Amino acid sequence: MNRAEVEQFLQQQKQRLEESLPHYIARLNAPGTIKRAMSYSLEAGGKRIRPLLLFATLHSFGKEPDIGLPVACAIEMIHTYSLIHDDLPSMDNDDLRRGKPTNHKVFGEAMAILAGDGLLTYAFQVIAEMSDARIVPATKIRLIEELAKAAGPEGMVAGQVADIEGEGKQLSLEQLEYIHRHKTGKMLQYSVLAGALLADAKDEQLHHLHTFASHLGLAFQIRDDILDIEGSEEKIGKRVGSDIENKKVTYPSLLTIAGAKEKLSFHIAEAKRYLQKAEINDSVLSYICDLVATRDH
C-alpha cells in the first residue's frame, strides 16, 4: 500500500467503527438516560487509535478487518469508560474533553460513574456474544482474558492508581514510565495483541508485536507531553500548558524538550525495528508509527 491507500484504509476503518458503535448502544434494553450517557462519550469522536491499531494488525496479516469489528468496539468502550471515570471531580476534575463538556458535567456524577461501569461491563458482553464462525471459542476466551488483564488492576487501573499517588511528587523516569506503560500502554498493546490473536499469529510474532506496541505506547505518551507544551489548543480540544501549571512530572520536565524528542525518536525507531522482526506486511502499522511521532492532536 502506498501512503494514500494507507490513509484511505484507516479512514474507512474509522468510519466503519463509528457507524457500528451507535448500533451497540441502540440495541440495549436499558433506561434511556444511561444509553444517552454511554453514547455521549462513546460517540464524541477522538483519534480511535486503539481500534485502528487492531484493524492495522489484522491487515498486516492479510486478514479482513471486519473480523475484528466487535473487539474494536469493545476496546473503544473500555477506553471511553476510562476517560469518563478519569474526568470525574474526585479524579482529574476535568470540565472539557475533546472540546465538549465532560460526561459528569452533562449527566451528573452518579450517571457518569454508571455510564463508565456500563461501558466497561458491556465490552465483555460484546466479545462474549461474537457469533463469527471464524473465531474459535479458545480465541474468544483469550481475548476476554487479555482484555481484563490490560484494563484491570494489573493494567490500566494500576496506571491510574500510580498516577494519582504520584500527584504533587517528584517522580523518577522509572516511576513515570510505570504510569504510562500501564495507564495508556496496556490497552494500546492489547489492541495489537487482539488483532494478532484474531489473525492466528505465531508465538514469535506475538512476542515481537508485543515489544513493538510497548515502544509505540511510550512514544504516544511522550508526544502527548510534548503537545501539552508545543501543541495548539484548537487542534487538541483541551487547554495547553496544564501540565506545567499543575506541576505535573512529564518527559519534557525530566529530560527537557530536546531530550523528550530524542526519546520519542528512539521509541519510534525501536517500534519499527520490532515490526520488521514480525515479518508481516507492515505498511499500515509503520504509517501509524509516523502518525504517533508527528501528530498534532
Place this chain on the structure above:
Amino acid sequence: MNRAEVEQFLQQQKQRLEESLPHYIARLNAPGTIKRAMSYSLEAGGKRIRPLLLFATLHSFGKEPDIGLPVACAIEMIHTYSLIHDDLPSMDNDDLRRGKPTNHKVFGEAMAILAGDGLLTYAFQVIAEMSDARIVPATKIRLIEELAKAAGPEGMVAGQVADIEGEGKQLSLEQLEYIHRHKTGKMLQYSVLAGALLADAKDEQLHHLHTFASHLGLAFQIRDDILDIEGSEEKIGKRVGSDIENKKVTYPSLLTIAGAKEKLSFHIAEAKRYLQKAEINDSVLSYICDLVATRDH
C-alpha cells in the same frame, strides 16, 4: 440432607469462599493501595448469599461445589464493586456498610472508584482464566456473557439508574419491581444460572430455576424493606428507619407492612413451586428460601 447438614454445608462453602478471596487479591501484581482497597470491601464479610446460591445449585444437581469456586469469587467481586460505587457521595452517600466505614471513607473517593473498577474487571479475568478441565470453553463463554448481562446496562446498572431516577418520586409497584428485578434480582438469578450451567442443566431446568430465582430475588428485597422497619440496627450493621426518613418508596410504603409480608410469602411459595418443577435435590435451595423469608440481617 437434614437441617443441620444443610447448615453445615452452607457454613463450609462460605468459609471456603472467604478463604479463596484473599488469594485472588494477593496474587495481583498491582500497587499496594488498590489491593488494600479491593480487599477491604471484598473481605468485609456479609451474607455471601450469591455465592451460596451458586454452591447450593451445584449441590442440587449432585455436583461438587468446588467446580464453582472461581465463578463464586467473581460474583462476589461484582457484588462488592456495586456496593463500593453505590456508597459513593454522588450516589447513596453512605458512611457505613456492614458496621464499618465505607470504602471511600477509608481510601478516598478516587481510590474507591478505582477499587470498584478493578473488582469489576478482575471478575471477568477470574472466569476467563479458570483452568478446570471439567468446564468446556463454550460454558466459560456463556458464564462470561450472562455475567456481563446480569451486571451491565441491561441488568444491575439499569436497576441502579432507575433507583437514582426514582429518588423523591412516588413510584408505582411496577416501577419499584423494575428497580429490584434489576438492581438485586439479576445478580441473584445469575448465581443460580451459573450453578446450573456448570452442572449442565437441561433447558427446561434452566427455565424453572430462572423463575425460581426471580421470585427469590423479589422476596429477598421485600424482606430487606421490612427489616428497615422491624429489624435490629445491631444485627443489620446499618441504621434502621432510613427508608422512611428518606421518604423512599418501599414495599411496606406501597402495601403496608402486612401487605408486604403477604407478598413476601407469595414469592417464597412461588419460588418453592418452581424449585419443585426443576426436579432436582432441592434441600439446600429450599432452606435458602426459608432463610431469605425469615432473615434478621
